Amino acid sequence: MHQYRLGADLLGSSSAEKNLGVLVDSKLSMSQQCALVANKANGILGYIKKSVASRSRKVILPLYSALMRPHLEYCVQFWAPKFKKDRELLETVQRRATRMIRGLEHLCYEERLRALCLFSLEKWRLRGYLFNANKYLKGGCQEEGARLFSVVPSDRTRGNGHKLEYRKFYPNMRRNFFTVRVTEPWNRLPREAVESPPLEIFKTRLDVILCNLL
Numbered sequence: 001m002h003q004y005r006l007g008a009d010l011l012g013s014s015s016a017e018k019n020l021g022v023l024v025d026s027k028l029s030m031s032q033q034c035a036l037v038a039n040k041a042n043g044i045l046g047y048i049k050k051s052v053a054s055r056s057r058k059v060i061l062p063l064y065s066a067l068m069r070p071h072l073e074y075c076v077q078f079w080a081p082k083f084k085k086d087r088e089l090l091e092t093v094q095r096r097a098t099r100m101i102r103g104l105e106h107l108c109y110e111e112r113l114r115a116l117c118l119f120s121l122e123k124w125r126l127r128g129y130l131f132n133a134n135k136y137l138k139g140g141c142q143e144e145g146a147r148l149f150s151v152v153p154s155d156r157t158r159g160n161g162h163k164l165e166y167r168k169f170y171p172n173m174r175r176n177f178f179t180v181r182v183t184e185p186w187n188r189l190p191r192e193a194v195e196s197p198p199l200e201i202f203k204t205r206l207d208v209i210l211c212n213l214l
Helices: 031-051 057-073 084-099 109-116 121-138 142-148 183-187 199-211
Strands: 016-019 022-025
Touching (some): 031 057
Antiparallel strands (some): 016 022
């Protein structure tokens, strides 16, 4: 709320600013960013519908992956939607894209995802969170991870043996930070996934776990 000047000129204020492609508002709610991303992806989907005659899986799925998914995934670890309405808004984009594919129109969304070997966007975001947490804790970013996370020392057989300390915060905004958001799903991972040394093996085992996750 402070007024700033550049020389004699009074600088105007704004409720939202875009930085590195991410629209951040004064409340850090990220709802405007979610709406912006959904509009961009839906616009591209409209162009695909008008300009591409084929509705086969071999045509639509690569177009979706190359032209639309990058908008839905870019820097999502930072602007992760915390409100249900925002998550549903983004999921609707993938629902519409998968419904375009010939032969899948009559299936429900979950069955279309299984047929296409896709995750829901919410599950895909969770995959990215856990993969990045693994890089901070056991990969090439362990020095940074030691400052970001606190590992609970434990030799108990129950759990994965590498649980993170869950910190309580009164402001709801703080709970949506990456280091807090990823703690609970990381602690629920089985030991065989967390103790996978190479990142590629961790990714493979994580995909199997997420496939079985409702």
